[in-house]
Amino acid sequence: MTAVGEVQNRPAEPRFTLGFATTPDAIAETQALRYRIFAGEMGAAIDGGEAGLDVDHYDAYCRHLTVRETATGRLVACTRILTDDQAPKAGGFYSAGEFDLKMIDSLPGRVMEVGRTCVDAEYRSGAVIAVLWQGLAEFILANGYDYLFGCASIGLEDGVAGAYRWFLEGLEQGTIRA
Numbered sequence: 001m002t003a004v005g006e007v008q009n010r011p012a013e014p015r016f017t018l019g020f021a022t023t024p025d026a027i028a029e030t031q032a033l034r035y036r037i038f039a040g041e042m043g044a045a046i047d048g049g050e051a052g053l054d055v056d057h058y059d060a061y062c063r064h065l066t067v068r069e070t071a072t073g074r075l076v077a078c079t080r081i082l083t084d085d086q087a088p089k090a091g092g093f094y095s096a097g098e099f100d101l102k103m104i105d106s107l108p109g110r111v112m113e114v115g116r117t118c119v120d121a122e123y124r125s126g127a128v129i130a131v132l133w134q135g136l137a138e139f140i141l142a143n144g145y146d147y148l149f150g151c152a153s154i155g156l157e158d159g160v161a162g163a164y165r166w167f168l169e170g171l172e173q174g175t176i177r178a
Contacts, residue, residue, distance in 0.1 A: 013070055013071075014070055015069065015070055015071075015127070016067050016068065016069060016070060016076065016127065016128060016131045017067070017068050017069075017070045018065070018066070018067060018131060018132075018134070018135040018138075019065075019066050019068065020063055020064060020065060020066065021064035021066050021078070026064070026066070027059065027064055028053060029075050030064045030066060030075065030078040030080070031053040031054050031055050031059065032052055032053055032054075033075055033077075033078055033118060033120065034053075034054035034078065034116050034118055035052050035053050035054040036052075037118040037119075037120075037121075038054055038116075038118065038153070039054065041121065042153060044153075054116065056094075057090065057091070058080070058082060058090050058094050058115075059080065060090075061082060061086040061087070061089050061090035062080035062081055062082050062086070062090075063080065063081040063083070063139075064078060064079075064080050064081075065078060065079050065080070065081060065132065065135050065136065065139065066078045067119075067128055067131050067132050067135070069123075074120075075120075076119065076120045076122075076123040076128050077117075077118065077119040077120065077123065077128045077129065077131075077132050078116070078117070078118060078132075079114050079115070079116060079117035079118075079132060079136070080114070080115055080116050081112055081113070081114055081136075081139065082094065082112065082113040082114075082115070083110075083112045083113075083143075083145075084110055084111045084112060087113070093113045094113060094115050094150075094151065095113055095115070095149065095150060095151050098151055099151075104147070104149055107146070107147055108146070109145075109146030109147065110143075110144055110145045110146050110147070111145065111146065111147040111148075111149065112139075112140070112143075112145045112147070112148055112149075113148075113149055113150045114136065114148060114149075114150040115150045115151055117132070117150075117152075119132070136148070
């Protein structure tokens with residue numbers, strides 16, 4: 001028993017929990033979150049819309065990393081990981097349909113693709129994406145990956161002005177090479 005005013009030294013339960021969606025229901029939950037964000041918020045035309053799910057053939061070959069609010073179990077973020085050993089089974093990487101990946105194909109070492117990353121609008125303060133990236137970093141280190149790549153959706157509500165500013169900032173900071 002502790003005296004009044006003493007602080008108990010208990011570790012706080014983390015607000016968010018990392019995991020992998022491994023059941024069909026859990027994977028469908030990630031697809032529903034993706035649909036809500038990509039189709040609902042961003043206006044993307046997505047196959048499977050009648051079911052309210054963002055589904056494509058790559059899902060079956062991916063690991064689905066999730067972030068849940070610990071107290072409620074609510075799914076608040078997800079991304080999918082397509083590894084170099086699963087990509088051939090999927091017919092290649094998703095990004096190969098958007099970009100020429102010859103440079104990535106020639107890299108020594110292991111590669112993995114991330115995609116369909118999204119965070120629930122109520123949880124975009126930075127903590128959730130940090131937890132998601134922590135999970136990606138842990139996966140990379142635990143499985144010996146050397147390179148990470150993927151596609152990103154950039155909103156163009158203002159035409160291309162925002163994307164162009166982002167590109168110029170990247171050039172200036174050296175994070176993008178043209």
